[in-house]
Amino acid sequence: MEFLSLELYTAGLHFFANPVVWLAIISGTFVGILFGALPGLTATMTLAVFVPFSFGMDMVIAFGFLLGLYKGAVYGGSIAAIIANIPGTPSAIATGLDGYAMCRRGDAGKAIGIATIASAIGGLFSVFILAIFAPMVASFALRFSAQEFAAIALFGISIIAFISQGNMIKGLISGVLGLMIGVVGVDTISAHQRFVFGINELTDGIGIIPVMIGVYGLAEMYTQIMEKGLSEKISQKVKNIIPSFSEIVNLWPTYIRCAIIGVFVGAVPGAGGSIAGIVAYGQEKRFSKSGNDMGTGCLQGVAAPETANNASTGGALIPLMTLGIPGDPMTAVLMAALIIQGLRPGPMLFEEQMPFVSSIFISATLAVIFMLIIGLVGAKYFARLISLPEEYLIPIILLLCLVGAYGTRYLMFDIFILLSFGVIGFILKRCGFSPACLCLGLILGPILESDLRRAMIITGGDWSSFITRPISGFIILATILILFGPFIKAAFKKLIFSK
């Protein structure tokens, strides 16, 4: 409990005497906005492509960069959504509804301005909540043992499967496939080589990073090449970005409502920024006085989803940092980054790496501030990028993927893994399997396995300990309810209606 003190927030301050950290956050935010604004380059993909380059950096610098990337990319998606009605990243789906309507009216600048300010407010609020609640959850989670962590890992996979693309069975299958990929390599408990087939490079397992870049980056680019010529390019001059003071202030009820919604939705494992944005938009429409105007291009319609999707970023970091399960696909990539830095996300992080945890809070705050500044100053230029020709963009992204896959371990083998999973990911995605579940399974797999087996070894092969221990029993119950909830609900309905 000792880390519930002010020291948690100040222990990392000394890192920020180093200008490189500042530079990393600024460049991360800039690149994030840039990639977020480009249609087709999702925030998850941006993170996946850049994570390998953070590998060689000091972890504080690396996470400054990645957090900037994360916040920037989620915000940057709104620019493409407003200008061209193509969400630059899935989080911005709801932003396009009113944002694009404003753009057609000639108010693109104002829409981007409000989106920027709303994003910053949502982002700051979420960092605040993260800094308050994460230590509390972590101190609670410190009491967990192998059973609980195995249950949580299972929970994390099942909930994402449930949310992904509406097909639960396919989501679960992707999750299991991810878990299977995680099995390859030397078994940590018995030191037996599993599924190595005599290939030396496989003894360390299949790298998380090349697989992630493959299914998010390469597969996405292949899809775009195949469906080329879909996006119509509309460019409008963006001017008058900074909205008037009263316009900003009058939206305060929207900010409060949507920031709270965003943080909560973000903190639920599995539900990411896109869901937060859509939920917030729907709630705003219902509760706001002028909710009926929404959809025709009003400021609330832009502010609501943008506040929420940025608020979800901090929310999603809570389960990642405290329990070691990612809140959404983007934090799943961040978790991979933590793992390759040699850290295991979870409550122990708060005890063992307190200055680093503290630096995460500070970096996240700075990233939001830089996002606000870069957004307001540079939105015009980012808006122009949307008409960048695909012919040049796609090869550049492919190169980034290739370099990234090579960059973590300097193995040519990793590039072949990248290419294989690019093709596998492409096929799976076309068939409706979710790449997010695959990656989640891959990341959580080794954790699930070691916790599951440790628990089983301690209890001498007794499965019942997962249910009889109160916390793990509760989590397993929650998992079952989530997986079978729809069936149970349908059964109840049948029962009631038949009477």
Next chain:
Amino acid sequence: MLHLYFCCAALLFQEVRLLVKSLFLKLIKTADFYITIFLYILSVFVYSMARNFPIMRGAPRAQNPGFYPILLSVMLFILTTILLINTIRKVINNSDDLVKIENKKAEDNLEKGKSEKLFWGKSTPLTKKYLALAVIMTYIYIHLLNWLGFVISTFVFMIVMSRAISPKEKFKTSKLTIISIIVTVIFYIIFDMIIGIRFPSGVLF
């Protein structure tokens, strides 16, 4: 009497055979069917491999290296069976929620008011060719890296790839060359000089 039974059985058999045949013909048009076959093979393969992993005597079963892979393969087998049942059900109900691998344009379906999911999406023969080229180019690039080193292969990749995926009439060689040079230089500065990734230097240079 026996005669009649045989007749009935033969008729029934014929009926069932036709039903299964028509079902099968519909099934092989769905992408899920092939995925199901692949997943079955995978789960059986993982199971049979994991069965042959060494077993620790006198220790809890969880200590065996095969314990967890076997668990996963059984899970995959069960999930795949559910997927297969779902697919068959959807085929019988003629549901829209099936990924088909027909070569139909999505626009045609939209006109009919149907929202079919197609494996090839909104692709045209031309864009499928682009896709094939892109995959092959990526593969060749990996080999080029070892031969020509990072700088030259990146430059070549940029030029060939941009050329491969753009319609010919829109194409300007001089512009493309300049952009490719700029991209190569930026990549070299950022990744080699700043981040310090040691690229293979190549046999030739």
